[in-house]
Every structure is written in C-alpha cells, then in structure tokens.
Amino acid sequence: MRETVRGAARATGQLGVAAGLALVSYLFIGLLLFTAAVTLLVVGAGVLPETVLLLRRMAGFKRRRVAAWTGREIPEAYVPLTGTLTERVHAAVSDPCTWRDLRWLAVHFLYGWVLLYVSLAVWAFGLLVDGVWCGLLGRRAVVLPLVARLADLDASWSGALLAPPASARLTDRIEQLTATRAGAVAAHGAELRRIERDLHDGAQARLVSLSMRIGLAKRAYDRDPAAARKLMDDAQDQAEEALAELRHVVRGIHPPILTDRGLAGAVRALAAGSGLDVTVREDGVADGPRAPAAVEAAAYFVVAEALTNAAKHSGADRATVELARLQGGLRVFVRDEGRGGARQSGGSGLLGMRRRVAALDGTTEVSSPVGGPTVIEVELPCVW
Incomplete structure (x- = not known):
C-alpha cells in the first residue's frame, strides 16, 4: 500500500x-x-x-x-x-x-x-x-x-x-548526414596527408639512403672490401628501419593485430604498450560474431587516441578501458585519472576521433573537467 x-x-x-x-x-x-x-x-x-x-x-x-x-x-x-x-x-x-x-x-x-x-x-x-x-x-x-x-x-x-513530423525528421537527418559526410571527408583528407607525411619523412627517406649506400658499396667493393662491407651493414640497418616505418604506416591504416587477435585482444595490446596502468574490461565483445572491420578499426583508434592523450598530456598513471556489446551497437568507454582539461581544438586528436566516429553514424561524449578525470564514451552502431 x-x-x-x-x-x-x-x-x-x-x-x-x-x-x-x-x-x-x-x-x-x-x-x-x-x-x-x-x-x-x-x-x-x-x-x-x-x-x-x-x-x-x-x-x-x-x-x-x-x-x-x-x-x-x-x-x-x-x-x-x-x-x-x-x-x-x-x-x-x-x-x-x-x-x-x-x-x-x-x-x-x-x-x-x-x-x-x-x-x-x-x-x-x-x-x-x-x-x-x-x-x-x-x-x-x-x-x-x-x-x-x-x-x-x-x-x-x-x-x-x-x-x-516525418518530413522534419528527414530534413534533420539529411543535415546531420551532410555534416558527418563533410567531417568524414575532412578526416579522410587528414589521414591521407598523415600517411603521405609518414611515407615521405620516414620510409621514403630511409629507402633513398639505402639506395645511396648500396651504390657506394658497389663502387667501393673492388678497391676497399672492408669499407664496402661496412656500407652494406649500414644498408641492412636502413632496410630494417624502412620496414619498421612501413609497418607503422600500415598499422595507421588498419592495424593487422585487429585481424589477428580481434578488438578485445588488440585493445589489451594497446593497454600493455601504453606506459599506463590500464584496466581492460570487455562485455561480450570477444564472444560470438565480430563487429564489421570499419567499426572495430574506429573503436581501436578511439582507445589508441585516448590512451596516447592520457600518457602524453594528462599526467595520468592509470586508466580504464571498457568494451561492451550492445543490442545493435558497440560501446567504448575510456577513463583516465589525469589532470583533465582536454579540448577538442587543443591538438589532442579529439576532433579527428569525433569525425571518425560520426562517419559511422556513431556518437561521442567527452567529459574532461579541470582536475580530471577525462572520460570518453563512444557508441558505434553495427549489426552483429
């Protein structure tokens, strides 16, 4: 009663x-x-x-x-x-x-x-x-x-x-899609410029140096075998460094670890290499069918960007990452115990993160009061 x-x-x-x-x-x-x-x-x-x-x-x-x-x-x-x-x-x-x-x-x-x-x-x-x-x-x-x-x-x-009315909802939806499409185009352009810069400043520069050392080694081979051997050793080092640069570029496009270990495993690897004490929790993501590749990649980059920001800018020593399978979607939650105050225009990568998520019709919520903590919550729609 x-x-x-x-x-x-x-x-x-x-x-x-x-x-x-x-x-x-x-x-x-x-x-x-x-x-x-x-x-x-x-x-x-x-x-x-x-x-x-x-x-x-x-x-x-x-x-x-x-x-x-x-x-x-x-x-x-x-x-x-x-x-x-x-x-x-x-x-x-x-x-x-x-x-x-x-x-x-x-x-x-x-x-x-x-x-x-x-x-x-x-x-x-x-x-x-x-x-x-x-x-x-x-x-x-x-x-x-x-x-x-x-x-x-x-x-x-x-x-x-x-x-x-349905007409107003349709108009609003068209405007939203127009905005997210513009953001996706901008994000794609920024990604292409990043790849071009990484290739030009990294792998390409090392390959040019490799070619020059091989040429010098060929000319020195008959008159000074020891110098030629030293140049070939340097060339081998340059080749290995160029390969490492290319692997870095490939990981920036679509991390191979996602294909090999799935989203949960890839995020755990990110956490292990972040330099922070990261607690990773997952709810149903590692079980059953996987999310589409584009959704997994977006979720991976959200976690990567959030942990990078936490390690570089927030002064945090620990963080929490949660992945959850939703009905019709994927939820990503990242929290760091740093100083907070993250800004979308502050060079922290939050704008690119928002654009990447919005391109998939997802939502991004960021809370970062001065004094912390910084909390990033993303929901990505997908069909499991």
Missing part, C-alpha cells in the same frame, strides 16, 4: 505540473493573439520570432518532463530562426514544428486540467476504498494505481503531439 501511495503521489505531481503548464498555455494564447495582431500591423513583426522561441521553450520543457517520466526522449527538429527579420519570420511561420507546437498548446490546455481533476477524484475515492480494502481485507490497493495510468496517458498524448 505504501509503495502504491508513493507512486500515486509521484504521478499526481507529474499531473500537477502538466496542469500548471496548461494554465500557462491559457495565458500564452493571449500572447499569441497579441503577436498575431502586431504582426499584421507589420511594425510588430519582430515579436513573432521571439514568441515562437518562447513556444519552443514551453514545448521543450514538456518534452523533458515526458522523457523523465517515460525514459524515452522526444526529438526536436526545429528550423533555426536566424538571419534577417524577414528570414526569421518566414522560418517561424513555415516550420511545421511550429504548427505542431501550437496544436499541442491548444489540446494540452484541455487535457492537462481534466487529467488532474480526474486524478484528484481517484485520490478521494481511492483513499476510502483502498483504505478499507487494504486495512480490513489485507488486499493490495486497486484504485490508486489508476493515477499512474493517468500520468502515462498525459505523457502518451503529449509525446504524440510534440513529436516532429
């Missing part, structure tokens, strides 16, 4: 906030009428975008309340109100989400109060019936749980009314 009363009280609080928002909706209707009047007079057209922004804040507050109650986020797909006054007015009027918010405002004014009144009636009836039912018969409450159903109904109606 006590748990039921607490649940009903929480639901009543949710409905009370909804009723309060309904009262604000009633007052907002007057503001809308004023805005419409001054907009028709042209001189007051600047009020329209500001009123729409206020409407968006009200709708956003309700979205957050619904998300807190149901655990499901309601996306937003508003057209930005930027540019000249004419452009802002046109965007406010032509945005389909504006009209959906207005529809929600009008309808919510009605059901917000109705559901609260019904919940109060349920309380009055429930305290009488459930009190007798539980006190005399020792049974569970049967009336008060209806209050939670009323809160569910409010959340369901509001979620349906505030959800953006």
Whole structure:
C-alpha cells in the first residue's frame, strides 16, 4: 500500500505540473493573439520570432518532463530562426514544428486540467476504498494505481503531439548526414596527408639512403672490401628501419593485430604498450560474431587516441578501458585519472576521433573537467 501511495503521489505531481503548464498555455494564447495582431500591423513583426522561441521553450520543457517520466526522449527538429527579420519570420511561420507546437498548446490546455481533476477524484475515492480494502481485507490497493495510468496517458498524448513530423525528421537527418559526410571527408583528407607525411619523412627517406649506400658499396667493393662491407651493414640497418616505418604506416591504416587477435585482444595490446596502468574490461565483445572491420578499426583508434592523450598530456598513471556489446551497437568507454582539461581544438586528436566516429553514424561524449578525470564514451552502431 505504501509503495502504491508513493507512486500515486509521484504521478499526481507529474499531473500537477502538466496542469500548471496548461494554465500557462491559457495565458500564452493571449500572447499569441497579441503577436498575431502586431504582426499584421507589420511594425510588430519582430515579436513573432521571439514568441515562437518562447513556444519552443514551453514545448521543450514538456518534452523533458515526458522523457523523465517515460525514459524515452522526444526529438526536436526545429528550423533555426536566424538571419534577417524577414528570414526569421518566414522560418517561424513555415516550420511545421511550429504548427505542431501550437496544436499541442491548444489540446494540452484541455487535457492537462481534466487529467488532474480526474486524478484528484481517484485520490478521494481511492483513499476510502483502498483504505478499507487494504486495512480490513489485507488486499493490495486497486484504485490508486489508476493515477499512474493517468500520468502515462498525459505523457502518451503529449509525446504524440510534440513529436516532429516525418518530413522534419528527414530534413534533420539529411543535415546531420551532410555534416558527418563533410567531417568524414575532412578526416579522410587528414589521414591521407598523415600517411603521405609518414611515407615521405620516414620510409621514403630511409629507402633513398639505402639506395645511396648500396651504390657506394658497389663502387667501393673492388678497391676497399672492408669499407664496402661496412656500407652494406649500414644498408641492412636502413632496410630494417624502412620496414619498421612501413609497418607503422600500415598499422595507421588498419592495424593487422585487429585481424589477428580481434578488438578485445588488440585493445589489451594497446593497454600493455601504453606506459599506463590500464584496466581492460570487455562485455561480450570477444564472444560470438565480430563487429564489421570499419567499426572495430574506429573503436581501436578511439582507445589508441585516448590512451596516447592520457600518457602524453594528462599526467595520468592509470586508466580504464571498457568494451561492451550492445543490442545493435558497440560501446567504448575510456577513463583516465589525469589532470583533465582536454579540448577538442587543443591538438589532442579529439576532433579527428569525433569525425571518425560520426562517419559511422556513431556518437561521442567527452567529459574532461579541470582536475580530471577525462572520460570518453563512444557508441558505434553495427549489426552483429
């Protein structure tokens, strides 16, 4: 009974906030009428975008309340109100989400109060019936749980009314894909420049030196065999160094260790060679089918970049890496106990990491307050 009363009280609080928002909706209707009047007079057209922004804040507050109650986020797909006054007015009027918010405002004014009144009636009836039912018969409450159903109904109606139309979601998705495509192109260009620089400054320079030493050794072979042998020894060293440089470049493109040992094994190897005390945990990644190669490579480079940053910049001596198989995705979590303060534009490689993850339609969350710790959490969608 006590748990039921607490649940009903929480639901009543949710409905009370909804009723309060309904009262604000009633007052907002007057503001809308004023805005419409001054907009028709042209001189007051600047009020329209500001009123729409206020409407968006009200709708956003309700979205957050619904998300807190149901655990499901309601996306937003508003057209930005930027540019000249004419452009802002046109965007406010032509945005389909504006009209959906207005529809929600009008309808919510009605059901917000109705559901609260019904919940109060349920309380009055429930305290009488459930009190007798539980006190005399020792049974569970049967009336008060209806209050939670009323809160569910409010959340369901509001979620349906505030959800953006399919056309707006499609537009938002196109803009998102355009941005991630641009980021992927930029990341690809940066990767090509890095490979070219590594080949030019590393392997290519060593191969040129190797060729020169072999040529000198050939000319010295007949007149000074000892000098020629020394030059050949140097050439062999140059060849081995060139091979090491080429292996480094290949690892930067797609680490062979991923193919040989899988993501979990490759990450453990990274941890062992990072110079930090790294704890690696994996949940289901080493079991069952593997993620696609592109997803494994992105996850590997996230861990590599995070551990490199931790070792070079954060002053950390220990870190934690977690890999988890999700339903429809892969989660990568890296935490170091350093000084924090990592910035995306600070040369730490975070921008390239974000672009690499965004190119696969993944998400990146970075938390690095001054004083630490630095936490990087990445989710990559994939089909297992």
